[in-house]
Amino acid sequence: MDFILLCELAISGVLVGLMYGLIALGIVLIYKTSGLANLAQGALAMAGGYATVAFATLAGLPMWAAIIAALALMWLGGMLIERVMLRRMIGQPVIMVIMLTLGLEIFLRGVGPGLFGSAVKPLDLGIRQAPIIIGDILINRAYLIGGAISALLIIATIALFNSQIGVRMRAVSDDQTASWSVGIRVERMIAIAWGLAAALATAAGILWGSVQGVDWSLSLLLMKALAISILGGLDSIAGVLLAAVVVGVAESLATGILDPLVGGGTRDIVASVIILMTLLVRPYGLFGREHIERV
């Protein structure tokens, strides 16, 4: 095991982790405004990937226009989910709403390949295959660009939550009735969160689609995203940033170091081990907000 290989594994781990984090960001965003876990985030990423492919190949738009069109479409789709599904569930137990998002995940997972066929659709962003070479270290160009865009979007979301609309969104997650009582339109805030989450999922779907092609397996990224959001604390965006790096590096090192020893397959275990360990040892994650109880 030499140092350069370790460095390469760590760097690609950070970048891949950030790209997972982009999906986790949507989960945290919705948890922060409406207090429920959105289990449809993986399928939204897949749907965003399919939408981009559809705009680019079926409608014949240039790639940049297809991306913008897909982002806009998915933004509307996210708002629509709030309008037609979640608004009916007001007053229902939280578990019912979470089951609803799980149902949506399974539904989209079936409908996407059903409409577009199960073959992997290539999504070419025009990123060159040749790696970037720094010293002796090779860095995958697609991961570098994807990781950088993800990090930027995560930081932009942190800024959003400190703006006035973000303060209102956090107020909604704290106390919906109190928010209503001071004139905050709770439903609109939740709709914006869903629109943003769907658009972020689309961005992730496009970045991942350019790496592995678009097919239903994009929705499996939900597992990694859940691991990141749980480790980060479900309602902390700074937590997403750190947890994304941790999960990415852990996965990358497991693949590089453990796989040769046990014969492969460790990559997909890492996320589930992290979910289990976090819940057992530190249920509110690294940066999760504490439950305030004054005595």
Next chain:
Amino acid sequence: MSPAPSLLALNNIEVIYDRVFLAVKGVSIDVQKGCLVTLLGANGAGKSTVLKAISGLLAPERGEVTRGDITFSGASMLALDPPTRVRRGIVQVLEGRRVFGHLTPTENLLAAVPRSRSRSHTKALIDRTFGWFPRLAERAKAKAGYLSGGEQQMLAIGRALMTEPELLLLDEPSLGLAPFLVDEIFDIIKRINKDGGVSVLLVEQNAAAALDVADTAYLIENGRVVMSGTAEVIRSNPDVAESYLGGHGKVDYLAVKHYRRRKRWLA
């Protein structure tokens, strides 16, 4: 009809929860512009329900106004949702304070500022609130959930004032506070009313404190208004003194008079 136009008028309203439970039975209340009106009564008398009917917050509790009308500045409010009523100038401070616990006091205030306000106007509003409640300014960086009960109550009132209301609805602001804090809170309420020019409808169980600051009072029992008048008249009523103000005289309980509702057929 009173000659001065009412800011808020409740006309024989009836509120039913869950389509079966009749909580408020034909209540009529007038709040004149600039007045401080208090609504007194025991636990479960229907005071909070009346406030929620005015602010529109009955819906999440599956309550609805089934009869009568609520008008504000002459326009009916019944069909409007709570955020729209806030924009018209009615804001309610909920029972139990309900501050945004994970936000700082400044963020609590910021969350309630309407979107249309300019940055400088927002800042002026926040400064004005911190002027009214200097204690909040000292703790502006702490999480609101860790403030003391009195500070949280001040924050809840300050947050409501950020919407620049014409009418402030207060639900039990003295709940769970030490007596000296109750005095402080009521002083502030009085100042908001007199100096700030905000009309106030105050719901209280602490009748003595409420009657000290109020101009007029309504007494509500079992969902009905049983007595109304100026604060002095209500305070000097022997039965009110006995039941609500911790009466000092000896009472012959065999001779206690039971109030019946004075029905107002026309308002």
